[in-house]
Amino acid sequence: MGLARYIGVRTLLIIPTIMILYTLVFFILRILPGNPVLAVLGTKNIPEEQLRAIMERLGLNKPIHVQYFEYLANLLRGDMGVSLVIQGRPIARDIIERLPATIELSISSIIVSLVLGVSFGYIAARRRGKIIDSSIRVLGSFLYTIFIPWFGMLLQIIFGIWLRLLPIGGRITPGIAPSGPTGFVLLDSLIQGDLYAFLDSLKYLILPSITLGIMLSGPYMRLARNNMIKALDSGFSLAYRARGIKEDKIVRYSLKHAMIPVVTYTGLQFALLLGGAVLTETTFSWPGIGTYLVEKVFYRDYPAIQAVVIVFAFFVGVISLIVDIIYAYIDPRIRY
Amino acid sequence: MSIRGNLFLISGIVIVASILIISILADYIAPFSYDEVAGPPLSPPNGVNLMGTDNLGYDVWSRIVYGSRSVLFVVFTSIILSAAIGIPLGLLSGYISGKLDKALSFIMDSIYAFPSLVLAIALAVVLGPSPVNAAIAIAIVYVPTYFRMVRGQVLSVKTEPFIEVNRALGLPLARMLFRHIMPHVAPTIMVVFSLSSTDAVLTEAALSFLGLSVQPPTPDWGYELYKGKGFLLSGAWWMVFFPGLMITLLAMGFALISEGLSKGEREVI
Amino acid sequence: MLKIEDLSVRYFTKKGVVYAVDNVSLEVRKGEALALVGESGSGKSTLGFAIMRIVPPPGRIVGGRIILEGRDIMGLREEEMREIRGSKVSMVFQDPFTTLDPLRRVNDIVAEVMIEHGVDEREARERAIHLLRRVGIPEKLIDAYPHQLSGGQKQRVAIAAAIAMNPSLLIADEPTTALDVIVQRQIMDLLDEIRKEMSMILITHDIALALERADRICVMYAGKVMEVADKGMIMKEALHPYTKGLLSSLPRLLSREWPSSIPGTPPDLREPPKGCRFHPRCSKAMDICREQTPDLFSVDGRLVSCWLYGR
Numbered sequence: 001m002g003l004a005r006y007i008g009v010r011t012l013l014i015i016p017t018i019m020i021l022y023t024l025v026f027f028i029l030r031i032l033p034g035n036p037v038l039a040v041l042g043t044k045n046i047p048e049e050q051l052r053a054i055m056e057r058l059g060l061n062k063p064i065h066v067q068y069f070e071y072l073a074n075l076l077r078g079d080m081g082v083s084l085v086i087q088g089r090p091i092a093r094d095i096i097e098r099l100p101a102t103i104e105l106s107i108s109s110i111i112v113s114l115v116l117g118v119s120f121g122y123i124a125a126r127r128r129g130k131i132i133d134s135s136i137r138v139l140g141s142f143l144y145t146i147f148i149p150w151f152g153m154l155l156q157i158i159f160g161i162w163l164r165l166l167p168i169g170g171r172i173t174p175g176i177a178p179s180g181p182t183g184f185v186l187l188d189s190l191i192q193g194d195l196y197a198f199l200d201s202l203k204y205l206i207l208p209s210i211t212l213g214i215m216l217s218g219p220y221m222r223l224a225r226n227n228m229i230k231a232l233d234s235g236f237s238l239a240y241r242a243r244g245i246k247e248d249k250i251v252r253y254s255l256k257h258a259m260i261p262v263v264t265y266t267g268l269q270f271a272l273l274l275g276g277a278v279l280t281e282t283t284f285s286w287p288g289i290g291t292y293l294v295e296k297v298f299y300r301d302y303p304a305i306q307a308v309v310i311v312f313a314f315f316v317g318v319i320s321l322i323v324d325i326i327y328a329y330i331d332p333r334i335r336y
Numbered sequence: 337m338s339i340r341g342n343l344f345l346i347s348g349i350v351i352v353a354s355i356l357i358i359s360i361l362a363d364y365i366a367p368f369s370y371d372e373v374a375g376p377p378l379s380p381p382n383g384v385n386l387m388g389t390d391n392l393g394y395d396v397w398s399r400i401v402y403g404s405r406s407v408l409f410v411v412f413t414s415i416i417l418s419a420a421i422g423i424p425l426g427l428l429s430g431y432i433s434g435k436l437d438k439a440l441s442f443i444m445d446s447i448y449a450f451p452s453l454v455l456a457i458a459l460a461v462v463l464g465p466s467p468v469n470a471a472i473a474i475a476i477v478y479v480p481t482y483f484r485m486v487r488g489q490v491l492s493v494k495t496e497p498f499i500e501v502n503r504a505l506g507l508p509l510a511r512m513l514f515r516h517i518m519p520h521v522a523p524t525i526m527v528v529f530s531l532s533s534t535d536a537v538l539t540e541a542a543l544s545f546l547g548l549s550v551q552p553p554t555p556d557w558g559y560e561l562y563k564g565k566g567f568l569l570s571g572a573w574w575m576v577f578f579p580g581l582m583i584t585l586l587a588m589g590f591a592l593i594s595e596g597l598s599k600g601e602r603e604v605i
Numbered sequence: 606m607l608k609i610e611d612l613s614v615r616y617f618t619k620k621g622v623v624y625a626v627d628n629v630s631l632e633v634r635k636g637e638a639l640a641l642v643g644e645s646g647s648g649k650s651t652l653g654f655a656i657m658r659i660v661p662p663p664g665r666i667v668g669g670r671i672i673l674e675g676r677d678i679m680g681l682r683e684e685e686m687r688e689i690r691g692s693k694v695s696m697v698f699q700d701p702f703t704t705l706d707p708l709r710r711v712n713d714i715v716a717e718v719m720i721e722h723g724v725d726e727r728e729a730r731e732r733a734i735h736l737l738r739r740v741g742i743p744e745k746l747i748d749a750y751p752h753q754l755s756g757g758q759k760q761r762v763a764i765a766a767a768i769a770m771n772p773s774l775l776i777a778d779e780p781t782t783a784l785d786v787i788v789q790r791q792i793m794d795l796l797d798e799i800r801k802e803m804s805m806i807l808i809t810h811d812i813a814l815a816l817e818r819a820d821r822i823c824v825m826y827a828g829k830v831m832e833v834a835d836k837g838m839i840m841k842e843a844l845h846p847y848t849k850g851l852l853s854s855l856p857r858l859l860s861r862e863w864p865s866s867i868p869g870t871p872p873d874l875r876e877p878p879k880g881c882r883f884h885p886r887c888s889k890a891m892d893i894c895r896e897q898t899p900d901l902f903s904v905d906g907r908l909v910s911c912w913l914y915g916r
Contacts, residue, residue, distance in 0.1 A: 020446055025450075141591070145590075146587075147541055147584050149542075153561070153565060154577065161568065233661070234703060235698065235700060235702075236707075238659065239696075242657055242698075243718045244690035244692060244718070244721055245718075256708055272452075274453075275451040275452060278457070279542055279545070294457075298546075305458060305461060306458075309455075309458050312454050330708070332750045
């Protein structure tokens with residue numbers, strides 16, 4: 001079949017997945033009791049007509065299925081509606097502005113997680129049965145119980161306030177941000193050759209990505225360890241040894257085998273990552289979608305909240321697609 | 337059950353039980369009331385205020401003690417609700433199969449795939465901020481977990497001969513589900529209970545951290561953390577350290593229980 | 606060309622020490638095919654691993670000497686041993702499904718053996734293609750992944766990788782057990798052709814196969830050698846009671862007698878029987894069999910470990 005064709009087929013499959021998530025989100029937010037407009041405007045007594053007028057303006061009094069398709073049509077045009085709170089401000093624009101920050105944080109956190117998880121898992125696999133193996137396994141099992149904001153704040157206190165080594169909030173020193181094409185500060189600063197901005201933004205990225213990365217690394221440790229052991233013990237490792245292949249090459253091959261479940265897991269737990277990202281961003285005042293969501297929650301800006309949730313649903317679908325593709329790349333059995 | 341499993345289980349129970357006791361005997365344990373000025377604002381831990389005071393001079397330790405009530409209330413309520421909805425649905429769906437099963441599984445899987453925290457936030461916002469609504473929000477998010485686990489167990493038990501026999505005897509559905517299938521499902525339920533309790537603690541803390549659970553002046557650990565965030569730069573580390581420690585401790589307690597229980601079920605490589 | 610003296614291999618497991626191979630002495634002559642025959646648990650596979658010093662943990666060689674082409678390989682360092690593996694001694698394993706890395710192409714697997722042993726990469730790749738053709742892999746499958754090949758083809762690849770460096774000794778551990786009967790014959794024919802250039806140890810539980818394809822037969826039981834003899838001698842008459850039992854358990858096409866089986870089961874090798882390992886199941890067991898382990902006695906040009914023939 002080949003990799004290209006697999007990618008094509010798999011990408012097509014994403015459409016029904018996203019549609020389903022959209023439907024789900026749409027209905028969940030509407031089924032629940034409570035009039036969103038009232039909630040925003042408070043319980044001030046608004047005359048019946050005025051209330052109806054507002055709702056009509058927002059299209060909230062149309063039958064549900066009409067709203068469903070209208071919103072979908074708008075979405076496809078890139079229109080996510082306008083904020084209820086900040087009059088007339090298009091939500092889509094806000095989201096696109098904030099998106100790169102969240103993606104930057106997510107990717108660097110995943111990298112931290114992977115590096116931490118796989119290396120610890122590797123160490124545990126190589127020293128199987130010894131104390132360090134058990135400790136790493138226990139660590140991996142319980143790492144996720146640490147409350148993310150707590151851990152983040154402790155890091156802020158230690159590194160930001162006591163040691164004064166790293167900044168405690170924000171994404172980059174104000175005023176330095178490169179006005180680059182991508183919106184990814186790290187990339188833009190590189191594109192513009194602004195090394196100072198690059199290093200500066202890196203400094204801001206360290207604590208949040210370490211926080212989120214460590215919290216997510218637990219399962220990777222276990223996965224990497226168990227699968228490395230399986231690979232090292234398996235028939236093909238023995239066969240490699242019998243052919244006189246060097247041991248560190250064999251370890252490398254085993255690692256490749258172990259990566260398959262690790263990659264799969266990344267896709268499956270992307271949802272967890274998003275949740276953690278929201279908390280991390282809030283803790284570190286990282287200007288991403290997470291903080292956007294929290295702000296909108298605070299102001300009860302329902303259209304914005306709905307839009308954000310849909311964006312999240314979209315990302316969950318996209319990430320599972322990417323994971324499947326990477327999986328197919330690593331494991332040829334899938335695509336042939 | 338292995339030694340380590342036992343160790344985990346016991347430590348977990350000890351931790352959770354202690355916190356439970358603290359919450360029940362709050363009035364006797366806490367030196368101050370939670371909205372009583374107990375010392376100069378923002379004082380570090382000292383002889384009178386073992387964990388310091390917050391920005392309004394309230395005793396942090398007392399607020400933690402009373403806060404345990406909110407936390408435990410939300411956690412237990414949500415778990416019970418989740419289980420009450422998820423388990424019967426799982427039993428039914430797994431046993432009956434067919435279109436109902438397919439539809440339900442589909443819905444549950446979609447919810448399950450979605451980031452639980454984000455969903456909980458959205459639900460809590462729509463319902464309105466209060467501990468009860470937070471509990472409902474969390475409950476909804478974790479229904480699929482119970483559903484899937486129970487359904488899976490039912491599917492594997494369904495093929496056992498004794499089920500066939502009972503069905504041939506014309507046993508009514510409810511009896512079949514609860515009398516015969518449940519016992520096999522029960523051990524898994526215990527594990528899921530403790531596992532989702534861990535998640536519930538963390539999700540509840542997150543919701544109150546974002547102001548979506550209790551409202552001031554009622555204390556809640558997550559909310560204390562949120563307060564503490566604002567005073568980080570003043571160096572008031574104790575406002576952040578102790579509440580967060582409690583959250584992590586409680587979560588870890590439940591996690592220990594679940595690890596302890598599941599070690600009794602499977603071999604660890 | 607291979608001389609094994611008093612070799613012992615033990616597995617140190619959590620549930621006890623397993624005496625998998627116990628004081629085994631054996632010889633393989635140049636150019637011959639020696640069959641190592643025994644039930645599962647007889648130690649034959651472990652012996653095969655031991656010769657290459659790849660006994661998997663918790664196993665370990667605890668004593669004895671292995672002299673390969675005049676060199677005592679027990680004393681070699683791991684790097685020196687690695688040079689020998691794959692180039693002087695090679696092994697083909699029982700289950701080709703698990704012994705071929707599914708993430709690599711077969712021509713890479715074969716070429717790698719040569720590259721690891723110092724062959725220039727370009728030449729290694731050419732030779733790999735040549736080898737794969739020789740063992741009968743169709744042209745379009747030469748750069749395929751293992752899962753695209755049939756069981757027999759996978760085993761052929763394994764053989765190609767094993768003979769890539771023209772080893773002096775090829776150890777084939779149950780090479781056909783995981784394959785179906787017709788494919789078995791093809792693979793054995795391939796091995797027959799290959800072993801014209803090298804010595805071979807064929808490890809199998811199937812004595813019929815051993816009689817068909819090997820020059821000499823070495824029967825093992827419970828970690829010890831019971832009998833070693835030329836094929837012809839065994840076919841004419843087996844001396845050791847165990848060997849006799851194995852032979853009579855073969856169904857005969859033209860005979861009206863039902864094949865008989867050996868009563869009892871192989872012993873738990875954590876506590877092997879005292880004396881002769883086979884005595885609990887032996888119809889000819891004498892008192893001395895229960896007390897003392899018999900040496901390998903030389904009788905009529907063959908070796909038997911049985912008190913019936915010794916002094």
